[in-house]
Amino acid sequence: MPAVKVPRREAETVKRKLKRLGLYDGKRRPKRGDGYVLLPVINDPLIEELDYEVLPLELSLRPERQLYKNLEGILAGRLSREELEYLRRYDVIGDIAVIQIPSEIEHRTEDIIWGLRKVHPFLKVIARKGFHKGAFRIREYSIVWGEKRLETVHKENGVWVKVDLSKAFFNPRMKGERYRLAQLVRDGERILIPFAGVLPYALVIARYRRVKITAIELNREAYKLGLENIELNREKLKGEIEFIHGDAFKLLPELPTYDRVISPTPRGVDALRLTLEKANGWLHYYDFVHEERVDAFRRRIIGECRRLGRDCSVRIKKVSDFKPHVFKVCADVEISVRSD
Ligand SMILES: C[S@@+](CC[C@H](N)C(=O)[O-])C[C@H]1O[C@@H](n2cnc3c(N)ncnc32)[C@H](O)[C@@H]1O
Structure with missing residues (x-):
């Protein structure tokens, strides 16, 4: 390339x-x-x-891509070229590897386990991943090798994140995104994070910045893990995190406004107005958008801002591919009071 x-x-x-x-x-x-x-x-x-x-240079692959290439290379002797086409990128979360195994290569599961253990000798669990389900966005997994658990401690951006994949949402691929946001934040900010999960955004930001974060999560299991995560990282955190168990739709109207609101919105939930109302400076709003609807999404945000009597500028950043022509995006919305 x-x-x-x-x-x-x-x-x-x-x-x-x-x-x-x-x-x-x-x-x-x-x-x-x-x-x-x-x-x-x-x-x-x-x-x-x-x-x-x-x-005509071959720049090096990003580490996660390189690992995937390593697995592909190792399996090249065992799987046919056609079967390799079905091999998907996988994630390593703590000592657990999670991989999608399409039905076309299900009969190769033992080879895939062998390959993953060769690339990552420290693994204790290998799980096949299914789809996210319900409002809590928990994935379905079946353990195909190793200890019968989906609980582990993952290191990311210098913080420890205890997760239990069978009980709460966690996506290690948002690591870069969390770092990006932490770099945008300034010391002294007051930040609101509804839909906070086990607190990965809050922990990474509080690790880098002296801020006051209010985080909200409805899933009790995620909430309990989040509280443990605050303790696990206590020594590392410059910022403070207040974590509330409850429904963001009921709690937000009672809360004041914040310098920055970060909304890792669950798929299928519309929290745009809810979160915009609470943002005084910035809103980072995540959503899933078809490539042909990106402009409509931007216009909708601008329209909502106007209805609230504010001006805003919107930059929409593609975060990851979700399915063909649909992306996970983050709208970075800078909000000001209207001058007219
Ligand atoms: C896409 S996940 C993001 C979690 C976390 N921010 C992360 O990135 O790992 C959305 C989270 O919102 C939570 N959730 C869903 N509905 C909620 C509600 N009404 N109020 C608060 N949290 C909610 C889910 O349990 C889930 O943990």
Whole structure:
């Protein structure tokens, strides 16, 4: 895969442009040189038309992609080329590996277990993952190897996160997103996080910033794990976390406004107005949006802001692929009081 070489000061702008054009290769890592940055791009003739210096370079894969490649490499001797096509990216959460095994390669489960244990000798559990269910967004899992538990402690962004995948939602792939938000936050902010789960966002932000966070979660099991997580990380946290067990839709109307609201909204739930009303400076609102509906989503946010008598600017960031043509996105909404 090629890379484009751009002056360091232009790197962020060019990266955004490449992403917009669908030419950026997010599976690989950019590389910094002396005054320049090499940005990974996909093989596409359009690149040559953009007037950047294009180099025939193979930039290294992001660590999670590299691990996946390692598994694929190890299994290449056991699975046919066609079967390898069905192999999916997997996650390692603490000492548990979770992997989707499509029915087409179900008969290869033993080989996949063997491969995963070779790549990660420390694993204690391997679980096959199903789909998220219900308002608490808990996934279905079946343990295919190892100890019969789905509880573990995962390390992310310098904090410990105790999880029980059979009782509460947790997505390790949001690691980069949590780091991004922590970097946007400034010391002194008051932050509200409804739909807080076992507290991964709150912990990462409080680790980096002296802030006051109010977090809300309805699932009692997630709430209990979250309380344990505050204790587990007590020494590391610069910020304070107040954790409330309850329904965000009932509690938020009673709460004051905050400098920043972060809404890791459960899929299928519409909490836009609810959370916008509580945000004085910023709202980061997560949702699942079809690629053709991104502009409509932006217009809806702007419309809601206006109804609340506020102005806002909205930047919509693609966070991950969800299914063909549908993305998980985060709307970063900057809110101000209307001047007219
Ligand atoms: C998509 S998960 C996000 C969890 C967490 N922020 C994370 O990223 O790991 C949504 C969370 O909202 C919780 N939830 C669902 N409905 C809720 C409600 N009405 N009030 C508070 N929490 C709710 C679910 O139990 C789940 O933990």
